[in-house]
Amino acid sequence: MRIKLMLAALLASTMAGQAFAADSLKLAIGQRGNWDTAVAELGQRGGIFKKHDLELDLLYTQGGGETLQAVISGSADIGVAAGTLGVLGAFSKGAPVRIIGAQATGAADFWYVPASSKIQSIKDAGPDTTIAYSTNGSSTNSMALGFVQQYGLKSKLVATGSPSATFTPTMTGQVDIGWSSPPFGFDALDQGKIRIVARGNDVESIRNQSIRTLIGNAQFVDQHKDELDRFMAAYRETVDWMYSSDEALKIYADFAGTDEKTARRIRDEFFPKSLIDPDEMKGLDQIMADAVTYKTLSQPLSDDQLKTLIQIPPRQ
Numbered sequence: 001m002r003i004k005l006m007l008a009a010l011l012a013s014t015m016a017g018q019a020f021a022a023d024s025l026k027l028a029i030g031q032r033g034n035w036d037t038a039v040a041e042l043g044q045r046g047g048i049f050k051k052h053d054l055e056l057d058l059l060y061t062q063g064g065g066e067t068l069q070a071v072i073s074g075s076a077d078i079g080v081a082a083g084t085l086g087v088l089g090a091f092s093k094g095a096p097v098r099i100i101g102a103q104a105t106g107a108a109d110f111w112y113v114p115a116s117s118k119i120q121s122i123k124d125a126g127p128d129t130t131i132a133y134s135t136n137g138s139s140t141n142s143m144a145l146g147f148v149q150q151y152g153l154k155s156k157l158v159a160t161g162s163p164s165a166t167f168t169p170t171m172t173g174q175v176d177i178g179w180s181s182p183p184f185g186f187d188a189l190d191q192g193k194i195r196i197v198a199r200g201n202d203v204e205s206i207r208n209q210s211i212r213t214l215i216g217n218a219q220f221v222d223q224h225k226d227e228l229d230r231f232m233a234a235y236r237e238t239v240d241w242m243y244s245s246d247e248a249l250k251i252y253a254d255f256a257g258t259d260e261k262t263a264r265r266i267r268d269e270f271f272p273k274s275l276i277d278p279d280e281m282k283g284l285d286q287i288m289a290d291a292v293t294y295k296t297l298s299q300p301l302s303d304d305q306l307k308t309l310i311q312i313p314p315r316q
Contacts, residue, residue, distance in 0.1 A: 022055040028070035030081035032060035043238030052234040063134030079215040086137025089296035101214035101278030107200025108270040122198035127154040146203035209283035
């Protein structure tokens with residue numbers, strides 16, 4: 001009898017553990033350390049995703065292009081900060097990708113030069129000037145293209161990877177105009193080593209566009225609706241917490257390797273809450289027009305195509 005009771009207790013314990021085991025999701029995230037790309041990291045450290053019975057496996061990439069490829073290949077269920085133009089182009093070619101939320105509307109990214117550079121504004125860039133962006137198909141790629149179009153530049157665009165990977169070639173003259181995103185570059189700015197010559201929002205078409213997206217692998221979106229709904233609920237809850245809690249600032253400062261004062265500056269000066277609101281893809285008509293101009297799309301997507309592509313779970 002004792003053995004039977006022990007076996008029954010063990011079985012009950014096992015079943016209870018299985019019933020309450022968190023679902024695991026694999027995420028590919030562009031640009032480790034940025035405030036806007038830190039939602040999943042902070043929410044996990046703050047226990048919010050756990051509260052929604054989710055355990056996140058986080059992989060950081062060099063930019064939106066790598067993030068998109070990770071989701072398309074199925075090595076990640078969800079991608080954070082994939083450039084919208086790249087996502088549109090991939091979907092139009094049949095890639096198994098869906099937009100599950102806006103990730104950034106407008107941009108906090110900036111372009112800079114060494115303090116000794118003769119370039120005072122990105123408008124000064126000539127045919128021999130090299131301008132950095134992260135990866136092909138990324139939002140910084142679309143912003144760099146926006147500078148070229150808006151100011152009639154003939155400059156060469158160069159993929160340089162992350163802000164940290166971009167800094168050394170920019171400071172040594174291998175690249176003329178580097179790119180970065182807060183907090184990377186703040187120390188060099190404060191020390192007078194670099195000067196900002198352009199901001200992403202200087203591109204008129206960028207300011208009110210959802211330039212980066214949250215994406216999901218199509219099979220994951222189709223087959224895991226419950227996990228996706230819980231992910232988006234936790235993501236939204238984390239965003240609200242990030243703008244109302246000093247605890248979130250402390251966790252971000254630890255994650256980004258900075259101090260709480262700088263973390264607050266990053267949030268309050270560069271990332272208004274509206275920038276990372278995931279609920280609506282904004283400026284789609286202009287985005288598709290830009291995609292056609294930059295040859296990412298041969299023609300705008302139809303309403304039916306957009307309905308298939310954009311599947312943002314409603315806020316509960």
